[in-house]
Amino acid sequence: MVAPSAAAGRDMAPESLPLGIIPTVDMSAPSGRGELARRLVRACAERGFFKAVNHGVPPRVSARLDAATSAFFARPAPVKQAAGPPDPLGYGSRNIGANGDVGELEYLILHAQPAAVARKAMVIDAEDPSRFSVAVNEYVDAVRRLACRVLDLLGEGLGLGDPTSLSRFVSAVVDSDSVLRINHYPTSSAAADVSAKGIGFGEHTDPQILSLLRANDVDGLQVLLPDARGGSGGDQWVQVPADPSAFFINVGDALQALTNGRLVSIRHRVMASTTRPRLSTIYFAAPPLDARIAALPETVVAGAARRYRTFTWAEYKKAMYALRLSHNRLDLFHADASSGGSGDKKHDI
Ligand SMILES: C=C1C[C@]23C[C@@]1(O)CC[C@H]2[C@@]12CC[C@H](O)[C@@](C)(C(=O)O1)[C@H]2[C@@H]3C(=O)O
Ligand SMILES: O=C(O)CCC(=O)C(=O)O
Numbered sequence: 001m002v003a004p005s006a007a008a009g010r011d012m013a014p015e016s017l018p019l020g021i022i023p024t025v026d027m028s029a030p031s032g033r034g035e036l037a038r039r040l041v042r043a044c045a046e047r048g049f050f051k052a053v054n055h056g057v058p059p060r061v062s063a064r065l066d067a068a069t070s071a072f073f074a075r076p077a078p079v080k081q082a083a084g085p086p087d088p089l090g091y092g093s094r095n096i097g098a099n100g101d102v103g104e105l106e107y108l109i110l111h112a113q114p115a116a117v118a119r120k121a122m123v124i125d126a127e128d129p130s131r132f133s134v135a136v137n138e139y140v141d142a143v144r145r146l147a148c149r150v151l152d153l154l155g156e157g158l159g160l161g162d163p164t165s166l167s168r169f170v171s172a173v174v175d176s177d178s179v180l181r182i183n184h185y186p187t188s189s190a191a192a193d194v195s196a197k198g199i200g201f202g203e204h205t206d207p208q209i210l211s212l213l214r215a216n217d218v219d220g221l222q223v224l225l226p227d228a229r230g231g232s233g234g235d236q237w238v239q240v241p242a243d244p245s246a247f248f249i250n251v252g253d254a255l256q257a258l259t260n261g262r263l264v265s266i267r268h269r270v271m272a273s274t275t276r277p278r279l280s281t282i283y284f285a286a287p288p289l290d291a292r293i294a295a296l297p298e299t300v301v302a303g304a305a306r307r308y309r310t311f312t313w314a315e316y317k318k319a320m321y322a323l324r325l326s327h328n329r330l331d332l333f334h335a336d337a338s339s340g341g342s343g344d345k346k347h348d349i
């Protein structure tokens with residue numbers, strides 16, 4: 001499918017979003033907190049995705065992390081391989097997950113928790129492990145704060161009785177199951193293995209609550225937007241123009257379930273660049289393993305059915321690791337799906 005270019009993002013107008021426009025949200029709230037909360041809800045309900053500017057993560061914190069991760073990817077292959085294979089955390093190359101997915105990239109997945117980062121840093125930067133740990137922990141702190149702020153605003157915009165109900169899932173430091181992933185896409189060449197077919201990272205939704213992505217100035221990220229005309233043209237892959245100063249934030253499967261489908265987990269992918277390498281860093285804000293994921297009562301419209309059965313994050317992860325990248329894994333937890341279903345076929349939205 002050919003990817004049309006998205007129009008340059010602008011701060012959103014109050015009416016509904018034109019197709020192809022990447023919603024851009026100014027997190028400094030020039031129009032007030034209430035308006036910011038409404039804009040975030042609309043972006044996450046209509047697109048499942050937005051570009052955050054003036055987000056408050058200090059540029060020096062991002063620059064320090066980028067320097068540390070770029071230095072790692074520049075090291076000889078055997079040094080990098082010592083931090084792998086991904087189990088599922090650690091260094092990996094070309095293989096994504098354990099079920100046969102491949103992409104034109106190498107990556108590092110870290111448990112976003114200080115003790116785990118310190119252990120991995122001993123292999124990643126044996127010369128000065130604390131240099132790596134400090135860069136990662138500072139970044140994780142800043143981006144976790146941003147995730148909580150977005151979730152609190154979404155809680156307000158959704159009219160939750162306790163607006164912190166969403167951020168509380170991801171605010172823990174020690175019990176956190178959040179992960180930091182750094183993807184390095186070298187330039188793809190004609191000689192690249194045909195099995196990856198120019199795909200940097202194949203289409204998927206993110207399983208967690210919220211994903212916060214920052215990348216260098218190399219394009220490649222695409223999001224799948226629904227056909228506005230309602231049928232004939234089909235969904236469209238839309239290119240997201242690169243902006244290294246912004247965060248691209250998307251709803252994950254768990255947040256879709258927590259809001260009974262009101263906020264949507266968007267499908268996205270990365271196309272490999274033929275000209276310059278892409279470096280992206282994604283913080284996946286996740287609940288603790290024993291957290292119960294069930295639609296918050298305020299998101300279940302009166303008389304409507306609950307779309308998903310209750311599950312723990314550990315249960316969801318088990319299912320996710322057993323499946324291919326492109327699988328629509330939330331379907332397995334649909335209330336109508338086999339066991340555990342309510343039998344009520346009515347949909348609330
Ligand atoms: C094929 C897979 C890779 C993945 C685990 C999975 O079995 C299905 C979900 C994939 C994904 C996508 C978002 C994140 O990049 C990721 C770290 C995650 O949490 O789910 C990856 C997993 C991975 O690469 O291990
Ligand atoms: O590397 C990117 O830009 C996005 C990758 C992605 O979607 C992911 O790792 O889940």
Ligand SMILES: [Fe+2]
Pocket residue numbers: 204205206211268
């Ligand atoms: Fe993703």
